[in-house]
Amino acid sequence: MLKEKTTRGRARTRREASTGWPARLVLRRLITAAAILLVVSLVVFFLTQALPGDVVHQILGQTATDEQIARLRAELGLDRPLVAQYLDWFSGILRLDFGTSLTSGTPVADLVGDRMAATLVLVAVTAAILLPVAFTLGTLAARRPGGVLDHLVSGAATVLLSLPEFVVGILLVLLLATNIWPVLPPTSVVSGNQRVWDDPRLMVLPVLTLVLTAMPYLTESVKTAVRDELASDHIRWARLSGIGERRILLRHALPNAVGPSLQVSAMTLTYLLGGTVTIEVVFAYPGLGSALVSAVADRDVTVVQGIVMVVAALSLLLYLLVDLLGALAAPRSKGRAG
Amino acid sequence: MTPTADAPRAEIRDLRIVVRASGEAVVPGIDLTVEAGRIVGLAGETGSGKSTLGLSLLGYVAPGLDVRAGTVRVNGQPVVGEGVQNLRSVRGRTVSYVPQDPSSALNPSLRVGDIVREVMAAHGVLDRGAQRRRAQELFSAVGLPADASFHRRYPHELSGGQKQRVAIAVAFALDPAVVVMDEPTTGLDVSTTRKVVSLVREMSARTGSSVVFVSHDLRLLMSFADRILVMRGGEIVEDVPASRFAEAATHPYSRKLLASLPDTTTLAPRRYRRAGTYALELAAVSARYGKTTATHAVSLRVPTGECLALVGESGSGKTTLARCVAGFHSDYDGDVLVADAVLPRAVERRALAQRRAVQYVFQNPHASLNPRRSVGDSVALAAATLGGLPRRQAWSRAREMVERVGLRADHMVALPHELSGGQCQRMALARALAAQPDVLVCDEVTSSLDVSVQAGIVDLLQDLQKERRLSMLFITHDLTLARVVAENTAVLLDGTVVEYGDSQSVLQAPRHDYTRRLVEAAQATHDQM
């Protein structure tokens, strides 16, 4: 068994040494991402268009006239072979042409543009608050296992993690917008060509809800990572060598805890994107999520396909970005695994 | 730093350390004085309190333990008891520490040069030039490459021995009064261990630092320490000069420890052998892991009723070979023959009779027994499937085997984690015996056990071998152990057999350089006895 471990360990170290270059690492991740996106496009297409059963009847309902059916059929290209349909659709997406909405007739790309910006602003503002707060709280809680902050973080995790985002959102509305202390607008509806970030008050509740729902898991993960690190042999040795506590936390514990925590951060960001779907509906926030939900309700297949592809691509991008950051920031954490 | 050259470097007075939760004493009350420049060996088994005592010199007690009474002073400065202030400035400078496992003790994200410089910076050596010069000096003193590129390496780019040298360099960086070393050679192979301990001697002589060397390896301590303390149940039961330990140690427990060291003067008796019959034969076995080759065309033979020891360091391929024999590793070229018949490679392909013929005992006894099945069931299962016995007979065969390996029937209802390591290894042995094998493969079966338990297992194996005419393939990293249990010895280096013959000639007239080094390393410890 010992033999087995060492040979494998050596092989892995070698392999990593050869791929350790940031450029190669980035390239590898990008290729993976492209492959994943291809799989996702297949899934999206398969689930909406290629499954047996008549999608047209599903969309138009049982009362549709033959003429309407024929027109939609042609519009979706359903009379052509499946492979051709998929290639058309996918090559369109690569050119950022997502087709036209079945209900409004406007190009999906136009519809997506502004809303994507609104959603990204929501996620970005949330992340900008969430990441530093979660890392600070997690680190502080880890310094005193069993302390007040530690219990607070675990307790909040149990409660907040149990609840769907929309429940947290509704509770915040009750608390801060309608009944108890109405200081904020309950919805983020915008008029005319106003952008949602023009009035920061409109952003507060959606951002707060996302921060609250995403925070416990991330904080808990950071806490665990830092706590494990603080209990490690090398920190004990540093203490026994007279290194100061401040330096131990900043130079010894944090850098090693950042690797695993960034992984969780990446997951959290993609989770945020999923979370925006219900949050945007709660606050009537003009983003991709609320557009997606109304498109699903209207059976607007092309819009649904477009938005799902965009959100999936964004999730992947965010995930890769943070993952890459982690790999570059703490290159030694990989070596340790081997 | 020292008031007078001869003043004791460390003084422990009436130290009492207890488990906070239960109040049970880990160290019931100890006095100890460490003189300047001496190497004090602290021997004892797991749980004897030797590490707790060692760490108290740094004013450290493990979480969950409490100091109830007593004082510890290092170089006159209190670290435990009244008057303790600013432990941080004492640790690393007046008293330093070398940890057990250097791979987990070196911060993986710091370069080794920075690790050394950091400790100097923490104790007021702030000039970077001075730090670098001292680090250079230390690295060459401990036999590490002194070039700048080595300073820039990360711990994972170093071998186990190099990491331990880095840790030693750090410990001696500020010429401390006392260096506490907590089993610093565990996990290192024999020749690296030798080098590390002679380095410790040298550094101690060079700097005048006293060393408290905690180890379970009595033989090692006898080979280089000035004074040996034996601990048991938190108390020092023996305190004699190392050179005279063998004669002067009087406590029954010390005598027991001494007795359990493999006696290197007697060789395994030669046994009757019918010419030309081999219980096990390896013919040009080349084992692979994917593209890496672990062994290169290894050919070995185990005559019926004899034992062949396969000696090598970790990574030499010895366990891989053992796994090929058992069918647990099937990616190999060449053949494994039992009673002159080639065995299918994977154990799943082997007929029941072939599986019965070869039984395997693992290194880690707890991991080799199903955690959710009583150990008795595990033994009975072997008797039932391989012995073809119905339930009731299988259980009584199991009981017979369990009693044969020195356990009682009431041990059989236990789950693995309810037994000690030694008991578990006996159970694993009982399971192997219940199959009534022709060949027993023992993979480092004693290396995860305490010394006094090891001796019991080795005795048992020898008895069983005689009694049942078992043929054995005995995998070990310990040359002296090979000499005791095996008629023949093969030495494996990087997957190649470099030495192969009867144990006596291998040990007395080694032909290969590597074997010679191993023998010298073993001899060096032996000569001190």
Added chain:
Amino acid sequence: MNAANSTPVHDDRRTTVVARMLRDPRSVLGTVAVVLVVVPAVVGPHLATRDPEEFAGAPLLGPAAGHLLGTDILGRDVLTRLLAGGQTFIIQGALATLIGVTLGAGVGIAMAMLSRRASELLLSVNDTFIVIPQILVSLLVITRFGATPPVLVAVVALSHVAHTARVARAATSHVASSDYVLAAAGIGLSRRRIAAHELLPNVLPVLLVELGVRLAASFVLLASLNFLGFGSSGLEWGRMIEENKGGLAVQPLAVMAPVLVMAVFLIGMNLVRDGASRALAARSAR
């Protein structure tokens, strides 16, 4: 302990998981909370004296004698709807979890049995689905097939497969590479007996914890879908919250009643799950 003859230590690790949980106040609290929600939800539809769709009074009335929790935005009785809305929700969530975890465990165990290369390839495909937000896939399927009960159960079940497969694969390969499984092959056990007696009992605890995690996740996803307007009966708790959130300022109970019921249920379930993991961990701790 070292002497071969010392008696084995029968410690309390043998205590059953249930007994252990009964001694843990958090688990007990969680169980009580879950029971307090599940029992009325199951019996509820039979207790109701009204039709949940019946207009019982003016919209958004506060609590009164006839309407203990007031009326909703259309003037229907909140209590009646609350009692009627839990059954399908709980049944669909539980069913989806069972299906999803079973599928995921199957996929994961199968992955662990494959060669390392094939397994790693499948794992990276599998991980793709973990990265993509689950609700997207659910909405896709609902667009195509509508929010009928089988579709809802299917999408929620689907959302678990990738995650459970990952957990099951890790647990299985961990156990499969253990010495005691090798030893079992060495003493002649057949593949099937090894799978049934060595692998499964040691993988099962992990799968049980996963079942708990997934059960909670099922209800969260299902409630979210209901809230977004995709429910099969139209009177799920999530739907009630959505319908009445416009009247929050006037008749908060119409929203708060389902919110609180759901919160008690989900928090209770998390407490039970954490308690179970703790109990299992304590039992297998060495």
